[in-house]
Amino acid sequence: MRHIIAVLMENEAGALSRVVGLFSQRNFNIETLNVAPTEDPTLSRLTVTTTGSDRVIEQITKQLNKLIEVVKLVDLTDGDHIEREMMLIKLKAAGQHRDEIKRTVDIFRGQIVDVTSSVYTVQLAGDQGKLDAFINAIGETYVLETVRTGVSGIARGEKVLSI
Amino acid sequence: MEMLSGAEMVIRSLQDEGVEYIYGYPGGSVLHIYDALFQQDKVKHVLVRHEQAATHMADAYARASGKPGVVLVTSGPGATNAVTGIATAYMDSIPMVVISGQVMSHLIGEDAFQETDILGVSRPVVKHNFAIKNPKDIAETIKKAFYVASSGRPGPVVVDIPKDMTTPTDKFEYSYPEQIEMRSYNPATRGHSGQIKKAVDMLVAAKRPVILLGGGTVGGRACDEAAALARELNTPVSTTLMGLGGFPASDRQWLGMPGMHGSYEANMALHHADLILSLGARFDDRVTNSTEKFCPTARVIHVDIDPSSISKTIAADVPIVGPTKSVVTEMLGLLGKNKARPDADALASWWNQIDQWRERHGGHYETNDNGLLKPQQVIEAVHKVTNGEAYVCSDVGQHQMFAAQYYKFDKPNRWINSGGLGTMGFGFPAAMGVKLHYPDAEVVCVTGEGSFQMNLQEFSTCSQYGLPVKIICINNGSLGMVRQWQDMNYESRHSQSYMQSLPDFEKLAEAYGHEAITVTHESELMPALEKAFAMKDKLVFLDIHVDAAEHVYPMQVPKASMRDMWLNKTERT
Numbered sequence: 204m205r206h207i208i209a210v211l212m213e214n215e216a217g218a219l220s221r222v223v224g225l226f227s228q229r230n231f232n233i234e235t236l237n238v239a240p241t242e243d244p245t246l247s248r249l250t251v252t253t254t255g256s257d258r259v260i261e262q263i264t265k266q267l268n269k270l271i272e273v274v275k276l277v278d279l280t281d282g283d284h285i286e287r288e289m290m291l292i293k294l295k296a297a298g299q300h301r302d303e304i305k306r307t308v309d310i311f312r313g314q315i316v317d318v319t320s321s322v323y324t325v326q327l328a329g330d331q332g333k334l335d336a337f338i339n340a341i342g343e344t345y346v347l348e349t350v351r352t353g354v355s356g357i358a359r360g361e362k363v364l365s366i
Numbered sequence: 367m368e369m370l371s372g373a374e375m376v377i378r379s380l381q382d383e384g385v386e387y388i389y390g391y392p393g394g395s396v397l398h399i400y401d402a403l404f405q406q407d408k409v410k411h412v413l414v415r416h417e418q419a420a421t422h423m424a425d426a427y428a429r430a431s432g433k434p435g436v437v438l439v440t441s442g443p444g445a446t447n448a449v450t451g452i453a454t455a456y457m458d459s460i461p462m463v464v465i466s467g468q469v470m471s472h473l474i475g476e477d478a479f480q481e482t483d484i485l486g487v488s489r490p491v492v493k494h495n496f497a498i499k500n501p502k503d504i505a506e507t508i509k510k511a512f513y514v515a516s517s518g519r520p521g522p523v524v525v526d527i528p529k530d531m532t533t534p535t536d537k538f539e540y541s542y543p544e545q546i547e548m549r550s551y552n553p554a555t556r557g558h559s560g561q562i563k564k565a566v567d568m569l570v571a572a573k574r575p576v577i578l579l580g581g582g583t584v585g586g587r588a589c590d591e592a593a594a595l596a597r598e599l600n601t602p603v604s605t606t607l608m609g610l611g612g613f614p615a616s617d618r619q620w621l622g623m624p625g626m627h628g629s630y631e632a633n634m635a636l637h638h639a640d641l642i643l644s645l646g647a648r649f650d651d652r653v654t655n656s657t658e659k660f661c662p663t664a665r666v667i668h669v670d671i672d673p674s675s676i677s678k679t680i681a682a683d684v685p686i687v688g689p690t691k692s693v694v695t696e697m698l699g700l701l702g703k704n705k706a707r708p709d710a711d712a713l714a715s716w717w718n719q720i721d722q723w724r725e726r727h728g729g730h731y732e733t734n735d736n737g738l739l740k741p742q743q744v745i746e747a748v749h750k751v752t753n754g755e756a757y758v759c760s761d762v763g764q765h766q767m768f769a770a771q772y773y774k775f776d777k778p779n780r781w782i783n784s785g786g787l788g789t790m791g792f793g794f795p796a797a798m799g800v801k802l803h804y805p806d807a808e809v810v811c812v813t814g815e816g817s818f819q820m821n822l823q824e825f826s827t828c829s830q831y832g833l834p835v836k837i838i839c840i841n842n843g844s845l846g847m848v849r850q851w852q853d854m855n856y857e858s859r860h861s862q863s864y865m866q867s868l869p870d871f872e873k874l875a876e877a878y879g880h881e882a883i884t885v886t887h888e889s890e891l892m893p894a895l896e897k898a899f900a901m902k903d904k905l906v907f908l909d910i911h912v913d914a915a916e917h918v919y920p921m922q923v924p925k926a927s928m929r930d931m932w933l934n935k936t937e938r939t
């Protein structure tokens with residue numbers, strides 16, 4: 204099953220490489236990974252999406268917890284949560300397709316953030332499925348370039364991941 | 367406040383930590399530190415002949431004493447030479463602090479002379495590592511390193527110090543913290559009471575229980591408590607390779623070692639058990655054989671300080687995260703209040719069954735009638751001359767398994783071997799590390815002619831510091847363990863497992879000023895051992911020629927269950 208694990212860790216040089224090293228060292232799989240400092244500059248928050256059996260996921264969370272710089276973590280998929288990924292996508296937008304693309308962007312509630320006579324650059328946020336669906340709807344022939352942030356997530360309701 | 371240079375701070379921190387000995391080797395990036403070391407005499411330094419030996423000395427000291435061992439090496443090759451020893455300590459959860467020099471900060475990343483990213487290289491084999499970015503952080507970082515290395519599940523910690531952090535003329539305020547708190551690191555100090563209660567109820571209800579005692583009990587200094595528990599409940603005890611000595615081998619409740627070369631009775635008992643209480647053992651592949659076929663009727667109570675060890679390979683029915691010592695103490699407390707005990711009849715028939723298994727094999731081996739020694743005989747003779755009291759530091763191979771099987775350890779922390787990594791070359795430096803700290807104790811290195819040659823340069827260190835260890839070289843003229851596998855799985859094609867051009871070990875030892883005795887016949891063995899152990903102040907190398915055709919048995923059949931074993935060359939369970 205796919206899991207989204209959110210990790211709070213010391214914002215120190217080397218901490219990220221320990222996390223990444225752990226995944227390759229122990230043969231765990233990483234689908235997406237993102238990391239940035241939090242409002243508390245001594246902490247950074249990392250979100251990793253991974254797949255594995257319950258036993259593997261249990262090992263992943265235990266091994267992550269064991270890293271000295273990891274302060275706290277939560278498997279967001281254990282409860283209700285919101286997951287978002289942001290994509291910037293550069294699309295061929297010339298001739299008669301220009302309008303069609305604009306309409307599709309609107310339907311997906313994306314924003315065109317840069318325009319040239321033949322190219323739209325679109326910003327789109329949502330869960331992974333939505334981003335995939337958008338690319339499908341546009342059709343791969345029109346896609347020039349994509350960049351995705353990887354998933355970040357947060358629990359619904361009162362639950363917070365903080366120290 | 368006192369003003370010290372970074373180099374002085376390193377040494378002062380070690381003093382304030384109460385470190386008596388460090389093991390190391392100087393080089394460019396640690397010269398400031400070595401100069402600070404020179405100007406004091408509280409911290410003593412042992413100059414090894416290869417950095418790997420420094421790490422094994424520190425490691426073995428830690429295993430024997432429970433205190434972290436300390437290593438000092440230079441950047442680049444000094445640090446990479448230490449990696450095998452760091453990995454060895456990591457696999458066996460041994461507390462160790464390794465201080466490595468690094469090139470000047472402004473050169474890092476430029477492929478400077480003797481620059482190696484040792485933080486990157488060591489990352490998978492350390493509990494943690496630190497880089498010093500500011501000389502002011504040295505004392506606190508070293509304190510943290512000791513704290514992390516020795517608390518929770520112990521392990522090696524590397525502190526990487528760029529040379530410019532130790533400049534003698536740059537002075538900073540020094541104070542050594544008394545305590546350290548880290549918000550991101552809080553190892554468990556006791557187990558969950560509810561789980562412990564559940565475990566005790568299961569122990570009392572069990573009909574065929576076995577206690578599996580591992581390195582976490584020996585390292586966690588919880589052997590007395592574990593033994594008290596076993597005796598209170600009359601439970602059979604099997605000690606893993608890392609747990610040997612954790613329960614007296616002379617006790618009738620001891621079954622021997624489990625696993626690949628475990629005793630017949632231990633493997634049979636585990637296979638048929640209805641309950642396994644694991645105290646600081648981690649169910650590694652050399653113990654479990656096939657995990658799918660592992661102990662089909664047993665429920666498992668798993669006590670470990672490291673949650674990630676629990677249910678990693680074998681699912682635990684009752685996981686208990688905590689130090690073995692406090693968990694077992696709590697169990698004993700509950701048994702004190704709760705007078706319920708296991709069903710006496712059930713236990714009696716369990717013991718009866720175990721005694722029958724004991725009779726079936728019982729460590730039996732054949733001797734030669736032409737005087738050619740069997741390795742098992744050598745170990746038994748060493749046990750005899752040392753009254754079973756020696757620290758036995760082993761290398762890796764058949765001789766290691768024979769030592770584990772036939773030197774019946776009654777006390778913990780006396781059996782010192784590289785269990786997890788299986789590092790050939792470990793035994794000799796390990797023996798040196800123990801002898802340095804326990805000069806009055808008998809310290810034996812059991813080795814093979816293959817393993818010994820991986821760190822034989824340390825003969826020189828032994829002369830310099832007067833370390834009269836006794837080296838029992840079980841010489842079968844081959845990489846015996848490799849050869850055994852080739853015999854069993856490759857139709858005896860001995861690919862590269864025969865040792866040609868062995869040195870004249872007598873002359874070699876003598877060249878360094880040591881004594882040596884060669885033994886080629888059974889009749890020479892006891893006299894040679896007695897003579898060697900009578901030379902209290904001499905390192906004695908015993909080159910003992912043994913039967914190269916001997917195999918280690920029992921040996922589990924690969925990919926099978928615990929009870930599937932070869933008992934000798936022709937007989938299978």
Ligand SMILES: Cc1ncc(C[n+]2csc(CCOP(=O)(O)OP(=O)(O)O)c2C)c(N)n1
Pocket residue numbers: 761762763764765766788789790791813814815816817818840842844845846847848
């Ligand atoms: C550094 C290292 N290299 C290779 C091995 C693989 N290995 C395990 S046992 C063994 C043979 C050891 O030979 P020896 O020391 O003579 O002991 P014996 O088995 O003959 O008693 C080898 C090569 C190892 N454990 N460690």
Ligand SMILES: [Mg+2]
Pocket residue numbers: 763814815816840841842843844845846
């Ligand atoms: Mg050999």
